[in-house]
Amino acid sequence: MPKERRDPIEAFGVMYATDELGCWVWQREKRAGYGIFWDGERQVRAHRFAYQMACGEIPDGHVIDHVCRNRACVNPEHLEPVTHKENSHRGQGSWRKRQMQVNCDRGHPLHGENLYTDARGRRACKVCRKMHREDFHARNPNYRREWRERHRATERL
The missing domain is CATH 3.90.75 (Homing Intron 3 (I-Ppo) Encoded Endonuclease; Chain A)
Structure with missing residues (x-):
């Protein structure tokens, strides 16, 4: 049953x-x-x-x-x-904590001219972004030249 x-x-x-x-x-x-x-x-x-x-x-x-x-x-x-x-x-x-942050991890302010917001709404420090970009290009000196060559090759097609 x-x-x-x-x-x-x-x-x-x-x-x-x-x-x-x-x-x-x-x-x-x-x-x-x-x-x-x-x-x-x-x-x-x-x-x-x-x-x-x-x-x-x-x-x-x-x-x-x-x-x-x-x-x-x-x-x-x-x-x-x-x-x-x-x-x-x-x-x-974590999303909420990032939105409430007033300084980046290195202590730079996350507001005004130093605040970068991408298309998805993520916030970043412009000073740190610049430091990261400069460090990347210092470690990869041929990156820009190689990128231009790849880009030009695709334009010709």
Whole structure:
């Protein structure tokens, strides 16, 4: 006789514990700190399931941000749909740290005339870029001549 399955919403309710900050901390399987939950059809992120059950569908182009900064939290009051860009801005990851940097690794200021921003939005120090370029050409003195020769050869084709 097949085993009778519990309602996913009922099962969800016993898989977390409340902490002193009001987070509903996921107690079962986790991947990269996020709870994993079987919704009756497939494995889903527990926080996404919690948000959808409490608030409805996640808007297109949005992800769920943990306002409490706790990846294991499944409390819908701590979850908010935001764009991926907004989620990155709010986060604590390496991208955020680089954006908050006021000086490069060598101590040069990362603002004003010394700030270089490439097409992908990455920031760099112009002084360090120049030093790197000069060092590269000092180690590869024939690079410019060889590049011009390759470039001219492709123009002739």
